[in-house]
Amino acid sequence: MARLLPLIVIAVWIFFWFRSKKRAAARPDRAAEVKAAPATGLSKEAAALGLLPEGAQNTERSMPDPELDSLRASVAQGAWEPAAHFLAVTGRDWERRSAAIIGLADAAAEEDAWLTAWETARPGDPDAAAVRAKSTVFLAWRLRGSHAAKHTGREQFEGFHRVLRRSRDDIARAAELNPEDPSPYITEIWTGLGLGYPHEQMHELWAQITARAPFHYEAHYSALQYWCAKWRGSEELARDFAERAAAGAPAGSLLPALRLVALYEHQEYPLRVRQYRTPEARAMVDAVLADLPAVPPTHPRLAEVRHLVAFFLVQQQRYAEALEQFRRVDGHAGAEPWSRFGDTAELYCRFRERAVQGAS
Structure with a gap:
């Protein structure tokens, strides 16, 4: 019996290995589905939500005007x-x-x-x-x-x-x-x-x-660029400027979004996930989400902020919240971070699909 024990263990291992493979094949491959979504146009879930395909995205504007x-x-x-x-x-x-x-x-x-x-x-x-x-x-x-x-x-x-x-x-x-x-x-x-x-x-x-x-948002955004390390300042100066502006801003000014801009601008690899999942980054996103309901819907920079928030929310795996932002801006992808990396519409749709699949 002792001689047979190794053979029994191997047989049991092979049985469970084959069964796990069979179950995996029966499950939808979410990662592959998200990766393939831009090439095939729209997933069924995205189409059901009324979202637009990659080719229908306006990459020059963040919103209709x-x-x-x-x-x-x-x-x-x-x-x-x-x-x-x-x-x-x-x-x-x-x-x-x-x-x-x-x-x-x-x-x-x-x-x-x-x-x-x-x-x-x-x-x-x-x-x-x-x-x-x-x-x-x-x-x-x-x-x-x-x-x-x-x-x-x-x-x-x-x-x-x-x-x-x-x-x-x-x-x-x-x-x-x-x-x-x-x-x-x-x-x-x-x-x-x-x-x-x-x-x-x-x-x-x-x-x-x-x-x-x-509390002019365009002015603050422009000044923040000056204070960034890539121009005339440093990461410390940029984040300090953003923090002071956001802390003293009235509701509906969009200025809490400056913290996200300052964080994003100083990432060596801007699409990497880790830096966006800290407690500090989550609190920054929460502050922007709390500010958005008070922003006039006609504010010319509102859509840009929604795009940036959607990006952060996907990175934080807050997919349902991200999908809400994507649904409000869909059709216009000309905003950061999508516009910085080659194919604007492709990147936008790829992140949007992650939100769709994650939320579902």
């Missing part, structure tokens, strides 16, 4: 009057004003004949001046390109710095024409980032902005 689309269509035809009217009636809605200026300035950086016509027809128009200042900065950054400094040529840098220096005159003029508007000063953050403003000069610029709009 029919108003801005209409304005850009008008200026593309040379008609500047709708843009002038829109900015004139926007009033002190600084967030919406900044978003419109950014969208119009982006168009002007490609072709500015319509903006020149506006300036000619209405000399001294502060709204045209604000668009001009931002478009000059956009033009400078386009001359530089999006590559790291070591992959950027000398001529690119020379053109970049030359146009950025010129932008300071445009910014000063826009600020003089409309002293209450924070937009020109927010534009100057990107001039200062490119020209290397010292910290003290950025503090002075920041005081001008917060005196006019103390």
Whole structure:
């Protein structure tokens, strides 16, 4: 009997091994399903939820904006009057004003004949001046390109710095024409980032902005980029800036999301999971989720924050909460972190599918 015991043990092991393989084959392979989802379009679960396939994702925008689309269509035809009217009636809605200026300035950086016509027809128009200042900065950054400094040529840098220096005159003029508007000063953050403003000069610029709009999300996001290690600061300075902004912010400002931005910006491998599952990171996400219900649904940066929160929630395996965010932004994937890594729509859909399968 003792001689047979090893054979009996081997036979039992083989029996259970075959049975486990048979059960595994009968179970759906969730990992394979998630990996295959982008290539096949949509999983059955995603389709049942009404989610859109990869090819239907707008990778230029984080949200639909029919108003801005209409304005850009008008200026593309040379008609500047709708843009002038829109900015004139926007009033002190600084967030919406900044978003419109950014969208119009982006168009002007490609072709500015319509903006020149506006300036000619209405000399001294502060709204045209604000668009001009931002478009000059956009033009400078386009001359530089999006590559790291070591992959950027000398001529690119020379053109970049030359146009950025010129932008300071445009910014000063826009600020003089409309002293209450924070937009020109927010534009100057990107001039200062490119020209290397010292910290003290950025503090002075920041005081001008917060005196006019103390909880402006676009302004805070832009300043946070300056304080990041990849530009003019460090991880410690960036996270300190984000923490102070979030701690003193009123409900509905979106500013708690700055903590997530600062954390994400300082990861050597941004898609790695571990750094997003700490108790500190979970508390950061909870703070943003608590803030979202108070954010006006028309806030121009709301969708961007939802995209970032969805990414964090998937990494934290909080799939049902992530799916809720994906359902609110689906159809527009042009936001961080998806837009940073090659195929924007593919990465967005891959993370979305993880939320769909995890929630189900």
